[in-house]
Amino acid sequence: MLVEIDELFSDTDTIVVVCLLFSTVLLFSLLISWRKTRQRLHVSEEQKHVIEGEEHRMFEFLHTLGIALEEDHSAFKLHREIVDGISTVVSSRGGALYLLDRARKHLVPKAISKKCPLLIGLPVEVLKKVDGDVRALKSHVQLSKVPHEEGMLGAVLASGVTQMVPDVKNHEAFRDAFVHYHGNVSALVAPLKYGGRDLGVLAVARKHEEGAFSESEFELFQSASEQAAFALGNAMIHQEAGEKRKIVNELRTAREVQQVLLPRQRPQIEGYRLEGVNRPARLISGDYYDYIALGEGRWAIVIADVSGKGVAAGLLMAMCRSVLRSELTRESDPLKVVSQLNRQLFNDIREDSFISMALYVINEANGKVQLVRAGHDKAPLLRKSTKVIEWIKPPGLAIGLDDGDVFDRVTKLYEFELEPGDVMLLYTDGVTEARNHAEDEFGADSMINVIKSSAELGAENVVASMLKSLDTFVGDAMQSDDITMIALEKR
Numbered sequence: 001m002l003v004e005i006d007e008l009f010s011d012t013d014t015i016v017v018v019c020l021l022f023s024t025v026l027l028f029s030l031l032i033s034w035r036k037t038r039q040r041l042h043v044s045e046e047q048k049h050v051i052e053g054e055e056h057r058m059f060e061f062l063h064t065l066g067i068a069l070e071e072d073h074s075a076f077k078l079h080r081e082i083v084d085g086i087s088t089v090v091s092s093r094g095g096a097l098y099l100l101d102r103a104r105k106h107l108v109p110k111a112i113s114k115k116c117p118l119l120i121g122l123p124v125e126v127l128k129k130v131d132g133d134v135r136a137l138k139s140h141v142q143l144s145k146v147p148h149e150e151g152m153l154g155a156v157l158a159s160g161v162t163q164m165v166p167d168v169k170n171h172e173a174f175r176d177a178f179v180h181y182h183g184n185v186s187a188l189v190a191p192l193k194y195g196g197r198d199l200g201v202l203a204v205a206r207k208h209e210e211g212a213f214s215e216s217e218f219e220l221f222q223s224a225s226e227q228a229a230f231a232l233g234n235a236m237i238h239q240e241a242g243e244k245r246k247i248v249n250e251l252r253t254a255r256e257v258q259q260v261l262l263p264r265q266r267p268q269i270e271g272y273r274l275e276g277v278n279r280p281a282r283l284i285s286g287d288y289y290d291y292i293a294l295g296e297g298r299w300a301i302v303i304a305d306v307s308g309k310g311v312a313a314g315l316l317m318a319m320c321r322s323v324l325r326s327e328l329t330r331e332s333d334p335l336k337v338v339s340q341l342n343r344q345l346f347n348d349i350r351e352d353s354f355i356s357m358a359l360y361v362i363n364e365a366n367g368k369v370q371l372v373r374a375g376h377d378k379a380p381l382l383r384k385s386t387k388v389i390e391w392i393k394p395p396g397l398a399i400g401l402d403d404g405d406v407f408d409r410v411t412k413l414y415e416f417e418l419e420p421g422d423v424m425l426l427y428t429d430g431v432t433e434a435r436n437h438a439e440d441e442f443g444a445d446s447m448i449n450v451i452k453s454s455a456e457l458g459a460e461n462v463v464a465s466m467l468k469s470l471d472t473f474v475g476d477a478m479q480s481d482d483i484t485m486i487a488l489e490k491r
Helices: 002-039 045-071 075-089 124-130 134-143 151-159 215-261 311-330 334-346 405-410 443-457 459-474
Strands: 094-100 106-112 163-165 185-194 197-207 272-279 287-295 298-306 355-363 368-374 379-383 388-392 413-417 423-427 483-490
Touching: 045 075, 075 094, 075 106, 075 197, 075 215, 106 134, 106 151, 106 197, 124 134, 151 163, 151 185, 151 197, 185 215, 197 215, 215 311, 272 287, 272 459, 287 311, 287 483, 298 311, 298 423, 298 483, 311 334, 311 355, 334 355, 334 368, 334 405, 379 443, 388 443, 423 443, 423 459, 443 459, 459 483
Parallel strands: none
Antiparallel strands: 094 106, 094 197, 163 185, 185 197, 272 483, 287 298, 298 355, 355 368, 368 413, 379 388, 379 423, 423 483
16 A cells, blocks of 8 residues: 555656646747747837847746746745736736635635735725725735635636736726725736636736736736746645645654554463454554453453544544553453443544444453454354354444443343364454455455464464465455454464
């Protein structure tokens, strides 16, 4: 599983590199194509001078984006460079970048130039509150989320088309009496898309006295906006890949912590030999097993399976282990221990979750074994004397399904003895329900066959043979559930 995750992120890194290379090539190919088109036009010397200035500003903008893509993926810096750069390209008073939030319900301001004219409408109560206070107005604008389908910005995003707005206050989005726009401002507004996905809106603006935007400036803005969207999309891929790596590293750390909770070595129980293993389907396991010395020659052997997989199951497993160990220090009756465990955990377990558990208490002095089976899988016991499998399956309800009354009525204490040479296998359903590519299950019959063929060589051989048989059966299919086993042998 770890190899698959590493390969996944290796693929993500490759995608990022390819995107970066492609974007750089595309930026400069577009610039070259644009320059050739402009050079074919018959223009005056003055117009040539204007064109050369535009080309220079466009080149500087593309160069800045290229550096940002290759060297820096700081979102704040990239946003600021896009706004400042595109404002320079079209010689506007200022610009603003609004991106969709995670819920994709609002446009959130990410960068707004200091001198950028207002691009959003304001409710009457806000206008009254700021009452001409420029600083308060700017603060409000910097913090204001815009519903993704409202206002001029929302209208442009919905249209999917770059627009020239000669007079912002007369835009149809500001006809609502509750939202007002003041000022004589013209704007260029572009929807930003990457890979067919809406990212947000980029806009530049001028006051009317500064002159209207020309068709040439509109074309420049449209081309520069497309490249800005490409840069933002690449940066987002890089950021997402980094976040995923961070999550995986944190999960690996959690897995290491969880491994500490599992037994580090088999217990030395007089007259018995045990071998246990836990193989998680993901980095975090919802299964666990434990050996607990109770004193006076008594040992508790625990195996449990939390419904579900991953982090949530792993946290519940750790909680279960902690409470169980605490209860075992206060109570010698295993049935009362499990009953109290259920009562303590019931309120902390979601309605769609539960814990199946089997608690065995071995007494070295009299050779008896006590069992409380709280909804866990029945255990196969191979008797050496008869070569026959007995299924140990006293009644019991899984933990977390009932607050106590029904659980206590259903769950019973069971006592039995093992003879020398007898072997038991305690397991979670990840063993019997292991699937191959054909969706066939390993099944109880296959498990029994492995026990019968390997038991003579002891507990360690039973576990090793079971893992080998599972690997052969499953092949390279993905492990679907956590696998936990304990082989218990009476010597």
